[in-house]
Amino acid sequence: xxxxxxxxxxxxxxxxxxxxxxxxxxxxxxxxxxxxxxxxxxxxxxxxxxxxxxxxxxxxxxxxxxxxxxxxxxxxxxxxxxxxxxxxxxxxxxxxxxxxxxxxxxxxxxxxxxxxxxxxxxxxxxxxxxxx
Numbered sequence: 544x545x546x547x548x549x550x551x552x553x554x555x556x557x558x559x560x561x562x563x564x565x566x567x568x569x570x571x572x573x574x575x576x577x578x579x580x581x582x583x584x585x586x587x588x589x590x591x592x593x594x595x596x597x598x599x600x601x602x603x604x605x606x607x608x609x610x611x612x613x614x615x616x617x618x619x620x621x622x623x624x625x626x627x628x629x630x631x632x633x634x635x636x637x638x639x640x641x642x643x644x645x646x647x648x649x650x651x652x653x654x655x656x657x658x659x660x661x662x663x664x665x666x667x668x669x670x671x672x673x674x675x
Contacts, residue, residue: 582622584641587612590629594673597631601670608659610642613651620644626654634669638662 589612591597604610610626618624622644630636640662642654656662 584623584625585618586625586627587614588627588629589613591631593631594633597634598670598673601666605656605659605666606663609645609653609655611648611651612654617647617652618644620646623657624654628666630669634672636669638665 589610591600600610612626624642624644626640626642628638628640630638641657643657644652645655646653
């Protein structure tokens with residue numbers, strides 16, 4: 544049995560968990576521009592003109608799990624977006640949800656809600672309140 548003398552680099556590597564070793568002045572830093580960036584989630588707002596507009600869109604689109612969102616600035620298909628639904632008077636209520644862009648159409652984009660049942664559960668009592 545003998546004593547083994549390690550060079551400083553090997554000793555540091557054995558004592559520290561990989562990746563936690565501090566960089567020395569001569570070592571190259573990892574290029575920050577090559578690291579994957581977290582996607583930026585854009586937020587869109589859909590304001591309903593009146594209670595009838597809200598009820599129509601709820602029954603026609605939202606109940607089917609999606610929504611046409613008018614916009615001049617569509618994001619790429621498969622992107623996730625945050626959507627704020629601004630409900631009309633007398634409700635004066637906003638609902639926030641997340642959706643995925645599924646297609647582009649003239650004047651906007653088609654969205655599929657990430658949690659459609661949860662959104663419907665939140666909106667249904669409001670529709671009953673309108674008594675339409």
